[in-house]
Amino acid sequence: MVSSTRRALVEEIAGHDRLVEVGVGDRPGVARALAERGCRVVAVDVEPGDRTRAAAQETESEEVAGSLRVRRGDILALADGKSERDGDPLADPDDDADGRTAVGAVYACHLPAELQSPTVALADRLDAACAFTTLGFEEPVVPVRRRSVDGAVLYVARDGERGGPPPDPE
Template sequence: MVSPSRRALVEELARHDRLLEVGVGDRPGVARSLAERGRGVVAIDVAVGEAAIAAASETEGSEVAGSLRVVEADVLALAEATDGETGTALDGTTGGFDAVYACNLPAELQRPTAALADRLGAECVFTTLGFEEPTVPVRRKSLPEATVYVARGDPSEPGSSESER
């Protein structure tokens, strides 16, 4: 089950074809919903949960239009890796990513997540834990059920280079 705020995030992210979720843990709802909409999603975490593994398995060979892969990886290491190392850590991913996103991204992971998105040439969208303000320059975007933060905008979107805190 995906909460209303996460459904709003899915609506926002569904315009992208290839997405990387940072910190999936054991909450694959957004990634699974995006895969069901025909998107290719790679979800990473330092400790991928059983629910995320099960969701990825369920999308293989099913009637789900997209794909969901889960990979044990550390965003801190990926943000600092060379381009070749990033490709190795996300083995099997071709064509790169259009967006990097995270749900409830803690302050200490915002900078490396934005840096990874920058290295991948992808938009960076996240929600915070709610009580924390973003620690990186962002553009706030109000959705019906949530506020998302865009740390690295879609280059084709007008005003995407503008940042505020």
């Protein structure tokens, strides 16, 4: 079951074809919901959990409209591109002939303060939108626009057609 906060995150980013989830751990609900809506999701964590790996296998065997691929990767290395020298964990077999399809959004659930800056840096590097939820007791440490969706608070660090910083609040 996906919580109301996570459903709100799905609603916010489901319009993007290709997405990267940072710090998926063993919580594949958002990635799975996005794959079921036809999105191509690469879920990254330093140690992806068994439930997440199982969800990825289920999306293949159930012929879900999108895809869910699970990769090991460190957001600190991904943010500055260092991980690509050992192969790109964000690569998708369905990418275009150049080996890359533009990532539309980078997102995270329960993103701790210490990972917010590198997550936004990854979105900047990929020229992608960026949205996340926090652990609940922490305020964002990066510039964001707050969005309330169905009573849940989402933080948007980059939005627009190809990313870009959120507009200044008026």
